[in-house]
Amino acid sequence: MLIETEGLTRHYPSGEGVVAALEDVSVSMAPGEFVAAMGPSGSGKSTFLNLIGCLDRPTRGRYRLAGEEVARLSTNRLAAVRGEKIGFVFQSFHLLPRADALANVEMPMLYRGIPRRIRRERAAEALARVGLESRMHHTPSQLSGGQQQRVAIARALVNGPELLLADEPTGALDSRTGLEIMALFQALNRAGVAILCVTHDADVAAFAGRTLRFRDGRMFEDTRYPPVDAAAMLKQSFS
DSSP states (O other), X not given: OOXXXXXXXXXXXXXXXXXXXXXXXXXXXXXXXXXXXXOOTTSSHHHHHHHHTTXXXXXXXXXXXXXXXXXXXXXXXXXXXXHHHEEEEESSOOOOTTSOXXXXXXXXXXXXXXXXXHHHHHHHHHHHHTTOTTOTTOOGGGSOHHHHHHHHHHHHHXXXXXXXXXXXXXXXXXXXXXXHHHHHHHHHHHTTOEEEEEXXXXXXXXXXXXXXXEETTEEEEEEEOOOOOHHHHHHHHHO
């Protein structure tokens, strides 16, 4: 399994008590799966994403990523795992405004000490993979919202992660551009990239093949289904 959790729990101190942001979540996710985590604000889905992304540590419970026990990792190893195995895509694109697309995609490789020539080659390949080979030298202000999100996806992919984590990736986009991004996610998933997408939108979740539903810090439903084809829907709706 790529992801395995047992009794995953996260409590935060609040005044004299604690807030149970996540409580007793046990779930597994295989390599190459496309999974949506759904729920309203405060349901625990974002806390779950942060724990899976090694951005936070659980209060109790176990989490194994590709067979590695995350709780036992040192701070340095945890940072290395994030860089090697996980790519992040957010609602806000978090691009450097004065850097072009190529330089933005290179950023994760800088922290790994990869030589400049190799960085630029891999960044160019990642941008071509998301259909932006002709926009490599454009800055964010010269790109549309959808193009900026594609740059962010290329940046998330450039280190060859086993898992792509997406937090409301279409939340800042119009409906057509959102469909284009979900069609891209599905294409990446068919190529073998595992994706965990947090969303409050059932229409977005429909593009995954499985939905985990959260409420009041607990996962209460795990459903599998045939995913909606985003590319076909895009063609039907906007051709």
